[in-house]
Amino acid sequence: MSALAALFMRDVRLAIRVGGGGGIGVLFFLTVVVLMPFAIGPDLALLGRIGPAILWLGALLASLLTLDRLLAGDYEDGSLDLILMADTPLELAVAAKAAAHWLTTGLPLVIATPLLGLFMNLDGRASAAVALTLLVGTPALTFIGLIGGALSVALRRGGLLLAVLVLPLTVPVLIFGVSASNAAIIGPLPFGTPFTILCALTLVSLVVGIFAAAAALRQGME
Amino acid sequence: MALIDLANPTRFLRLAHRALPWLIELTGALFVIGLYLAYRAPDDYQQGATVKIMFLHVPSAWLGMLCWALMSVAALGTLVWRHPLADVAAKAAAPIGAAFTFLCLVTGSLWGRPMWGTYWVWDARLTSVLVLFLMYLGVIALWRTVEDPSRAARAAAILTLVGAINLPIIKFSVDWWNTLHQPASVMRLDGPTIYPTILIPLLVMALAFTLLFVTLLVAAMGNEILRRRVRTLMLMQAQSAPGSAE
């Protein structure tokens, strides 16, 4: 097994085993989405209109809060130093870690979306649209979050700082994700337009994310 | 036989081993009777045959709440009396209670779609059961996150007791919240008063569900005791491994 595959499998196994990396993410997503109607009111019509936005915000926050386990755990036990010193290019190593993180944290959010769409009074088609945009958008969130994680890895109380760093960078993803969902539900814009831009954003974030994160790690771990 | 006799895990395992076959048979018998009565129950004049969903929905609701009450008593047992099996009971009960609460939500949703036209509505009763479900998931997450069983037990006990105090508050405040913001459409929940032809199947199914809960709980408690033994033995094995510090 190549070094990258081994790193990927290790991260996946750790996330599944330890007190619920993915489980906690989905639980938080569920909690946030359930909280919204308490603040907004139980009016189903209103909830249905802003449903996609609520789901996207919930997924964004849930992604964010699980980001610190992406790099912090490895920093604490010294694995990060080993990864930095290894022959494998750092960019690919962080890409493998981020991919494992998305698989165990981001993908469960996507899978939970149809159920939560029910709470937001979204019909099947609307839920499917939101789920699809989240499927494409959550990798972007993970890879952008990777940058923030790398920047704050050496800090001890970096949790909120990471959030503050990452959130502005995720705004375009949020905009186009919600826009695509609404386009599928009420039009008048065709779904494809914002959706392809969302796809482009994700692809860009995949590349920029790993290069920026690797640079930040080399910088921060000196 | 006093409660204190059940405090010995080994004795509990032996009792559980003997009692389980009976419990399983009794549960099965009650379900057979209950399902037959449900099948024969007449259609409700307002809701038609969908009233048969009530025979699943109401018992799961009762058990979801009974389970938290039981977990609260167990929590007191852990914190106040330090009963050895209290935390075993609490840990074993949580997933079962969560499953019943989940079943309550799903059957209610399936009942609501034909009756009210929607799978979900943010009314007081549904919302407070949903919050209860989230609390179950939270306490299960807590059990799984803390490594040491006795520390996990104390943390979970505190969370369970706080939850128990909070449940009536949640119910009460959600009631207010729902009447503060008038919903756009008015949903009517009630049906007629319950006739014996519907009450009897309901009570039998409730009894069947309760016995199912007891059976699952006893079995799960046995598993939890075994799990702790495995953990102890594996710790012993790790300590006596060659090359490790004594």
Place this chain on the structure above:
Amino acid sequence: MNLGPHAGFIIAAYAVAALVIVALSVWVELDNRTLRRRLARLHAQGITRRSDKPA
């Protein structure tokens, strides 16, 4: 048995209930078997608790 116009929902509700109950029971049973197997393996290796019979 005529379940009326909403038969699908009634059947779905009973199906979900059956699924949940079966899943719970299967989980408890499988857990039991795994744990007993692990205990047997540990006993075979000679590791026992003080109150157990010597292996």
